Amino acid sequence: MDTYLNLPAATDSDIVAKNVNIYYGKQQAITNCSANFPRHQITALIGPSGSGKSTFLRSINRMNDGIARVEGELLYQGQNLLDSRVNVYNLRHQIGMLFQKPMPFAKSIYENLALPLHEAGNHNQADIAKRIDHVLKMVDLQHEIGTDLNQSALQLSGGQQQRLCLARTLLLEPKVLLLDEPASALDPISTAKIETNLLSLKAHCTIIIVTHNLEQASRISDYTAFFYQGQLAEFDRTKKVFLNPTLAMTERYVSGDFG
Amino acid sequence: MNRYRVNQIMTGVLNGVTFLVVLFIASFILYLLASGMTAVNWHFLTTSSEVGLGIRDQLFNSLYLLLLTQLISLPIALGAAMALTLYADSRSKLASFAQGLIQILSSLPSIIVGLFGFLILVLKFNLGFSIISGALALTFFNLPILTQSIAVSLQGVPDEVMQSGLALGISKWHTITKVILPEAMPGIWSGIVISAGRVFGEAATLIYTAGQSAPTLDYTNWNPFNPASPLNIFRPAETLAVHIWKVNTESLGQDAATVSRGTIVILILVVLLFNLVARYFSTTMRKKVGR
Ligand SMILES: Nc1ncnc2c1ncn2[C@@H]1O[C@H](COP(=O)(O)OP(=O)(O)O)[C@@H](O)[C@H]1O
Numbered sequence: 171m172d173t174y175l176n177l178p179a180a181t182d183s184d185i186v187a188k189n190v191n192i193y194y195g196k197q198q199a200i201t202n203c204s205a206n207f208p209r210h211q212i213t214a215l216i217g218p219s220g221s222g223k224s225t226f227l228r229s230i231n232r233m234n235d236g237i238a239r240v241e242g243e244l245l246y247q248g249q250n251l252l253d254s255r256v257n258v259y260n261l262r263h264q265i266g267m268l269f270q271k272p273m274p275f276a277k278s279i280y281e282n283l284a285l286p287l288h289e290a291g292n293h294n295q296a297d298i299a300k301r302i303d304h305v306l307k308m309v310d311l312q313h314e315i316g317t318d319l320n321q322s323a324l325q326l327s328g329g330q331q332q333r334l335c336l337a338r339t340l341l342l343e344p345k346v347l348l349l350d351e352p353a354s355a356l357d358p359i360s361t362a363k364i365e366t367n368l369l370s371l372k373a374h375c376t377i378i379i380v381t382h383n384l385e386q387a388s389r390i391s392d393y394t395a396f397f398y399q400g401q402l403a404e405f406d407r408t409k410k411v412f413l414n415p416t417l418a419m420t421e422r423y424v425s426g427d428f429g
Numbered sequence: 430m431n432r433y434r435v436n437q438i439m440t441g442v443l444n445g446v447t448f449l450v451v452l453f454i455a456s457f458i459l460y461l462l463a464s465g466m467t468a469v470n471w472h473f474l475t476t477s478s479e480v481g482l483g484i485r486d487q488l489f490n491s492l493y494l495l496l497l498t499q500l501i502s503l504p505i506a507l508g509a510a511m512a513l514t515l516y517a518d519s520r521s522k523l524a525s526f527a528q529g530l531i532q533i534l535s536s537l538p539s540i541i542v543g544l545f546g547f548l549i550l551v552l553k554f555n556l557g558f559s560i561i562s563g564a565l566a567l568t569f570f571n572l573p574i575l576t577q578s579i580a581v582s583l584q585g586v587p588d589e590v591m592q593s594g595l596a597l598g599i600s601k602w603h604t605i606t607k608v609i610l611p612e613a614m615p616g617i618w619s620g621i622v623i624s625a626g627r628v629f630g631e632a633a634t635l636i637y638t639a640g641q642s643a644p645t646l647d648y649t650n651w652n653p654f655n656p657a658s659p660l661n662i663f664r665p666a667e668t669l670a671v672h673i674w675k676v677n678t679e680s681l682g683q684d685a686a687t688v689s690r691g692t693i694v695i696l697i698l699v700v701l702l703f704n705l706v707a708r709y710f711s712t713t714m715r716k717k718v719g720r
Pocket residue numbers: 194199217218219220221222223224225226237
């Protein structure tokens with residue numbers, strides 16, 4: 171298969187993939203993927219269902235441990251995060267993840283936000299309150315939910331729940347943020363709010379987002395990676411991928427010829 | 430006939446059937462309660478069957494056996510359910526074998542569990558007709574159902590909750606204990622209480638394990654090693670359900686029917702209470718934490 175990769179410099183990238191192969195048992199889901207994900211930029215992963223986007227994304231914070239076998243190198247700030255000596259808990263503090271379905275815990279808003287901090291060893295009430303306040307502002311939830319953080323997180327609307335989950339991830343001050351179709355279960359207004367959040371997060375986060383929404387990819391991302399049948403087919407600046415892609419296959423996908 | 434008409438008729442038929450079933454069960458329970466109510470009074474509840482015609486000791490025995498059974502069953506059932514739903518790869522042969530085994534065990538006739546308990550616990554391990562034999566046999570009877578109901582409650586928590594916990598850098602064990610178990614708790618409680626109702630009313634398992642005699646207990650003696658102590662687990666202990674069976678097989682004449690009816694009333698009331706509590710857990714508490 172033809173591929174065309176116009177990668178940003180590895181030195182400017184927080185995540186660097188080198189010849190990554192991923193297998194579910196004998197079945198190979200990702201073949202020879204190499205890519206650089208530039209620091210403080212948004213990279214969108216697009217491609218048909220089953221092309222391996224989620225599989226690749228989940229390897230970056232080691233969520234595939236025990237599920238899939240990942241070979242090759244995945245460098246996070248120069249260090250191979252696939253190394254078995256890497257502390258996955260610390261890694262996941264630095265590389266946060268948000269999923270498709272909003273999934274707050276069946277607890278109060280406060281407990282949702284305090285739990286990850288407690289688990290990370292932070293028991294300083296004042297500091298926790300300050301951090302919670304800060305992240306709720308970052309995701310613009312504060313004026314919507316008011317001051318009652320003891321209400322159940324499950325009473326929030328779907329869009330608010332997803333922003334709460336984003337806030338929960340941000341509490342740990344991740345350097346990299348992985349998002350797997352974070353807005354595909356949301357209405358357009360909630361989607362727009364999440365997109366606004368992501369654009370302002372770019373200032374201190376490297377963002378990698380899987381999306382089926384091509385308009386979303388072109389609206390918010392700086393770089394776009396097109397996956398096809400387990401391979402990274404094309405990687406380029408988003409403008410280039412959407413206006414003048416190099417491969418015919420990419421052209422067909424971004425013009426909506428296949429799903 | 431048009432589809433609309435068929436739909437109307439079927440709705441009517443189904444409503445009618447439901448009404449008949451409810452009517453039958455309700456009148457059955459009401460009949461049992463009404464016919465036994467006259468036998469139930471404070472004296473009946475507070476005297477021993479050895480000296481009077483009361484069921485004091487049977488009532489205590491039933492509750493004590495239930496408590497011990499749940500104390501033994503619960504950690505095992507919880508562990509097994511967690512292993513099956515949260516740790517085992519659901520496609521693995523071992524997991525599906527275990528699931529199958531639990532299914533078979535849960536449909537094992539209780540008289541067989543009782544005879545098995547008699548051969549193994551009472552005779553082989555020489556525990557005699559005793560509370561501990563009864564509690565272990567009841568555990569065997571209780572485990573599959575309790576494990577299954579806990580497993581169902583755990584499966585009710587979306588997989589993504591575990592994923593979210595792990596992605597936040599929380600360990601799998603802490604995600605389970607601090608997030609998944611609390612969310613599954615209403616379901617687990619309701620499972621415990623429903624199984625308690627079954628255990629409380631069980632007779633066949635106990636006849637040959639906990640025995641059919643209720644020696645008079647001394648409720649001032651709290652030394653668990655004294656044979657007259659209610660807490661002693663090596664004494665024989667007839668329960669309410671076994672009492673009903675015994676009274677009716679070894680007829681005591683005129684009084685037998687009265688004692689039997691009164692005991693039935695108490696048994697039914699306690700089981701009904703358990704079911705009400707279970708409903709409380711599954712509806713009220715779920716509303717508080719549910720998705
Ligand atoms: N847990 C899994 N076990 C086995 N195969 C899987 C698993 N998850 C995904 N796959 C397979 O890997 C391939 C890529 O899937 P995925 O990464 O989910 O694609 P995408 O996110 O692009 O839709 C698919 O063929 C899918 O069936």
